[in-house]
Amino acid sequence: QLQLQESGPGLVKPPETLSLSCTVSGGDINSGAYYWGWVRQPPGRGLEWIGIINTSGRTFYKASLRSRVFMSVDTSKNQFSLGLTSVTAADTAVYYCARYKSFNDFMDVWGRGTTVAVSS
């Protein structure tokens, strides 16, 4: 059974870079026509899609975050990562990683989420 687990610091100082990783277990990150993505939920707000990456490195990012976000994949570790530069308090959120089925456009396997607070 495929599982995803987020990891990374729970506190980031502005205007540093937020860095999170997602480890895929129970399956190969290379298998199937999938992308791997990130979604966040700021306190008191709804889900916000951040972006996706496939194992060839092709990415799609949310337009409003495009200048600050970057994603990468490490197939040798079965991991993918999220970076968000120049963070502010508005980036405080629970961050989820998930598997994204391209063309059909749904996220079927999710991590449990990791809370990241941005504060000096």
Place this chain on the structure above:
Amino acid sequence: QSVLTQPPSISAAPGQKVTISCSGNSFNIEKKYVSWYQHLPGTAPKLLIYDNDKRPSGIPDRFSGSKSGTSATLDITGLQTGDEAEYYCGTWDLSLSEAVFGGGTRLTVL
């Protein structure tokens, strides 16, 4: 302001049926598949419906989805207290080239 519009909240008694709407436009819902997610606080969102009306294995048939034109709906029948959660619709937006979620609908089972 979300690209997809959902009612902020809905409530009903146990055993009843609710319908949650998701309104988009010709760049998203009309041309792309819609998915629905259930999200309880402190847990991972769960995929309820994909490809407009398909249920993943393990999702009871009390949950059903449909799409018509630029709108989609999620029906939940035989409401249970355990259904209390936030529900989100999602799809791809061709004009933005990004995936989008609705603002979420909080379901209360009275």
